[in-house]
Amino acid sequence: MTETRAPIAYLTGQYPKVSHTFIQREVEGLRALGWTIEACTVRRPAAKDVVGEAQKAEEARTFGVIEAAKNPVTMIRAQIRAIARDPRRWGRAVKLALKLRPPGVKATIWQLFYFLEAAVLAEHLEKKGVRHLHNHFADSSCTVAALTAEMLGIPYSFTMHGPTEFFAANWWCLGEKVSRARFVAAISHFCRSQLMYFAPRESWDHIRIVHCGVTPALYGPHEETEAPTVVFVGRLDSVKGVPLLIEAFARVREEHPRARLSIIGDGPERAACEARVQALGMGEVTTFHGYKTSAEVADMLRRSDMLVLPSFAEGVPVVLMEAMASGIPVVASGVAGVAELVGNGISGFTVPPGDVETLAARISVLIADPELRARMGQAGREKVEAEFDLSRETRWLSEIFTGALSGTLPEGLRPKD
Incomplete structure (x- = not known):
């Protein structure tokens, strides 16, 4: 009681x-x-x-x-x-x-x-x-x-x-x-x-x-996907850097044409992002889902291979915790307190904010190496359980x-x- x-x-x-x-x-x-x-x-x-x-x-x-x-x-x-x-x-x-x-x-x-x-x-x-x-x-x-x-x-x-x-x-x-x-x-x-x-x-x-x-028990375990799936979760506004992700993903597809991009969220930049996706010819491999409930987000994270958050400014994003609890690696801008959550090369990668080339390279590394994704996903889960x-x-x-x-x-x- x-x-x-x-x-x-x-x-x-x-x-x-x-x-x-x-x-x-x-x-x-x-x-x-x-x-x-x-x-x-x-x-x-x-x-x-x-x-x-x-x-x-x-x-x-x-x-x-x-x-x-x-x-x-x-x-x-x-x-x-x-x-x-x-x-x-x-x-x-x-x-x-x-x-x-x-x-x-x-x-x-x-x-x-x-x-x-x-x-x-x-x-x-x-x-x-x-x-x-x-x-x-x-x-x-x-x-x-x-x-x-x-x-x-x-x-x-x-x-x-x-x-x-x-x-x-x-x-x-x-x-x-x-x-x-x-x-x-x-x-x-x-x-x-x-x-x-x-x-x-x-x-x-x-x-x-x-x-x-977050409550780790609500997330994971990770499920294998038919095609490599990169997910973003957040507001579609300027601070989140979604246009960078779209540009980086266009480069990733040159090496990994089966890869898919899943964007969860909404906001003032959605229309511009959708237009850029179409201009790059990625409409068939990119899905804009809009806002989802917490349970729906947890389910979609479980069925993704990594989460990418290329923000220009952050605190310590809860969505990174959710992804790590789901057993998937994360790629995030190394801003503010992100490094207190994400161990670079351990549970994912931190990248210089605004650096499209490095962002694309880190995504490609993870797509190409399922064993690395699994190790990083496990390390991320343990980090969240211990400290978040x-x-x-x-x-x-x-x-x-x-x-x-x-x-x-x-x-x-x-x-x-």
Whole structure:
């Protein structure tokens, strides 16, 4: 029987959505450990981004901040309630809103919206008896979280992913947010080092490393394919480098004409990618699948020979963990924390970002050597089981939440073995 724990709220910009499935898995894991998690989202995701019955059910139980704030009565009542609850806290929240405000008139207007949203969220969390607010990402939703926590007088924390927020650290007042948080969960050592760069020294001690994780039992074993199959899973937008993969695969087919390319995901670059595939004469060997549920992705990974992720910027992609847990090697750009997951030449290959020639060469090496694929796949599975198992990471995060609520964080950057 699980222990009943204090209510915690989870907030992010859009929840639940198919590209952020790892957040939903984390929430479900904490609930299984006995935590009461009140899921909240600033904005409702688009219908196309909510995939599968599990996500639809989670969306139905998630509080939408902007959705509630669209009612003028709700918004005005929330501000009155915030002032009546504690005028001094409300005043400090006003000062904090000004402190976290990026420069410019437009940014000031947005900051006003965040302040109004924070009051609506605060009223909701007060009704639910929430004692701690946790946010994913350090952008606008983290601003709302910091303001809400100030109004309510409860601690807040956030999970830092990157890399987007690191490109605009001053705009999002990253150092101030780290300083004010009860703790920050960084997804990798690289991520933590970037936080240390932007945050004052006295705040470093409350940064812990919490990996995103997967449940290895849900993936694999690998099944042999009739033709060598390369798979990509992710958003089809500029940061993921899909055009590079298409160009590299065109070179690969010169040596391996039976090879096939499977692209899972959707996004603003899909039409351009489809057009380039047709222009290269690869329409018959390339399939665009669109978004798939987690179970469908797991099944397609099992029936692929490798996953390729030629991103220009990343945190530590969960899809790499999923592929490695499926027993297939990965080829990924060696950016940010990727090397903390992928051992170059061990569980796959890391390649210089933007280098089409090396990307194509590494794919070709793997296609030509089934025994190498098998060895790398096994090594990848073992790596995920040892360091990126969701249940272990969730227990560690639970321990951190317990410490945050009691006033003493657990020692160490990572959980003890």
